[in-house]
Amino acid sequence: MTCKLSLATLTDAAKTAEIPAYDRASLTAGIVHFGVGNFHRAHQAIYLDDLFNQGKDHDWAIIGAGMLPSDAAMREKLAAQDFLTTVVEQDNNKTAARVTGPMVDILPVGDSGAIVAKLSDPAIRIVSLTITEGGYFIDASGKFNPSHPAIAADGKNPSEPKTVFGLIVAGLKARKEKGIVPFTVMSCDNIPHNGAVTRNAVLGMAELSDPAFAVWIKANVAFPNAMVDRITPATGQREIDLLTDTFGIEDNWPVYCEEFKQWVLEDKFTAGRPALDKVGVTFVPDVTPYEHMKIRILNGGHAAIAYPAALMDIHFVHDAMEEPLIRAFLAKLENDEIIPIVPPVPNTSLKDYFALIEHRLLNPKIADTIPRLAQDGSNRQPKFILPSTLDNLRQGKDVVGLSLVSALWCRYFAGTTDSGKEIVFNDASADRLHAAALKAKDDPAAFLVFDDIFGEVSQSELFRKRFAHALKTLWEKGTRATLQLYLDGKLAV
Known part of the structure; x- marks a missing residue:
């Protein structure tokens, strides 16, 4: 016997799952969340759920917002179950x-009008983003691009914004005109200095239409930096069916995730915040050390194993970590070239942190996939791998291992695995990367021409030499043999 998730069926769901200890009717919204x-539903929402279960801060509930077709699909599925989620x-x-x-x-x-109206509601004190x-x-380089067509369009027509940042600027302007304290803008994305990046985007957006208002935002709006962490695979029919079979709950879009979670957040808020410190959020004056640790060691590790695993026809992350060559490759890369250039983190052993990551990646129940880790490399490589290379x-x-990571990414974008299977790309820059990767088989420098990705790194003669040799070896000997040469200390020339 199964139950279709809704507020009316919570008693039935309680037979197999924990349910909210609070009355949903007691909640009022204090946060608008984009994405x-x-x-988001496995991380920020969980912390708030924990807080509400303690009977605290029921005026900080979440209202979702979005502008994309995927947001519309999510709204339809969640609205059908009273916006509840099974995690x-x-x-x-x-x-x-x-x-x-x-x-x-x-x-x-x-609906820009409805979103801006909600953003100007005094009850909304935080706008968060994933x-x-x-x-x-x-x-x-992390700089905001004001010439992007979507941004430029909002700059010309700020009263009808179509981007998240256009909406945020419009919402802040409406609050200023009404004399309402501005909300805090809180990024929860895996980006170095995500608060500063968000601040630059909002200021850059405002400067296109009203430079004086941009100055006001700079002086009055808080953009705290944050480090967020929880491995959360995508939901497919497998997860939907598994939830029904295991727990008897029919959820249109459940979330499966690891048990571990972490949130380190700068305590900089314009109009107050929920008491998230009561449920495990670490508030610090500067999130930078934690951010470097997580982005370089965990996210960099994800990016490092994604492409050799893909080229070796491995689908699941835990299977990749059970492959001795890949696990040893990751350990050597981390210990030789990533961990040594990560600044110290208060009360934290970086070696122990990496050991925890290995444990997390070996978790077979998560069923995280290599295609998920491999997607969007044109955005992830410049944030998770290339900063370590540059440092x-x-x-x-030397950068033998990190150059190999870039070469593996290039080899992946040639479009076939070592066994000849076709690779399906999931990257906004897939066309240009694929074309360049094919040229790079004969001319490795052809893949390093993208300044928006490689930046200063591509100017290094040592990196170019290491990259070219690693790519040549991958084509001539294959992924397995190349990894073994790296492990044996024989890849550098």
């Missing part, structure tokens, strides 16, 4: 489901 995807937390020896309820609505998708790395209109080069250190 109601899996990560299944999985560790190697544990699987537990909980129904969460901190989201009370999702605004009509694409819009992915590619949603911030930034180049390889090593600036310190006069």
Whole structure:
């Protein structure tokens, strides 16, 4: 016997899952969130659910917002179940489901007027974002790109914005005109200095239509930096069926995730915040050390194993980590070239942190996939891999392993695995990367021409030499043999 998730069926869901200890009717919205995807519902929403379960801060519920077709699909599916979500937390020896309820609505998708009206509501004191790395209109150096067509269009027509940043600027302007304290803008995306990046995007957007208002935003609006972490795979029919079979709950879009989660957040808020410190959020004056640790070691590790695993026809992340060559490759790369250039983190052993990551990546219950890790490399490589490469080069250190990571990415974009299977790309820059990767088989420099991706790194003679040799070896000997040469210390020339 199964139950279709809704407020009316919570008692039935409670037979197999934890349900909210609070009355949903007691909640009022204090946050508008852009990007109601899996990560948000497994992370920020979970912390708020924990807080509400303690009977605290019921005026900080979430209202979702979005402008994309994918947002409309999410709204339709979640509205059918009263905006509840089943989150299944999985560790190697544990699987537990909980129904969460901190989201009370999702605004009509694409309705700029409705979204700006809600943003100007005094009850809304935080606007948060999980819009992915590619949603911030930034180049390889992290600078906002005001010439992007979508941004330029909003700059010319600020009263009818179509982008998240156009909407935020319009909402802030409406609050200023009404004499309402501005909301805090809080990014929850995996981007170095995500608060600063968001601030630059909002200021850059405002400067296109009203430079004086941009000055006001700079002086009056808080953009805290944050480090967020929880491995959260995409939801497919497998997860939907698994939830029904295991827990008897029919959820249109459940979320499966690991048990581990972390949120480190700068305590800089314009109009107050929920008491998230009561539920495990670490508030710090500067998030930079934690951010470097996570982005370089975890996200960099994800990017490092994605492409050799793909070229070796491995689908799941835990299977990749069980392949001795890939696990040893990751360990050597981390210990030789990534961890040594990560600045110290308060009360944290970086070696222990990496050991925790290995444990997390080996979790078979998560069923995280290599295609997920491999997607959007044109945005992820400049944020997760190439900064480590550049730091090593600036310190006069070798980059044999990190150059190999870039070469593996190039080899991947040639479009076939070592066994000849076709690779399906998921990257906004796939066409140009594919064309360049094919040319790079004979001329490795052809893949390094993208300044928006490689930036200063591509100017290094050492990197270009290491990259070219690694790519040549991959084509001549294959991924397995190349990894073994690296592990044996025989890849450098």
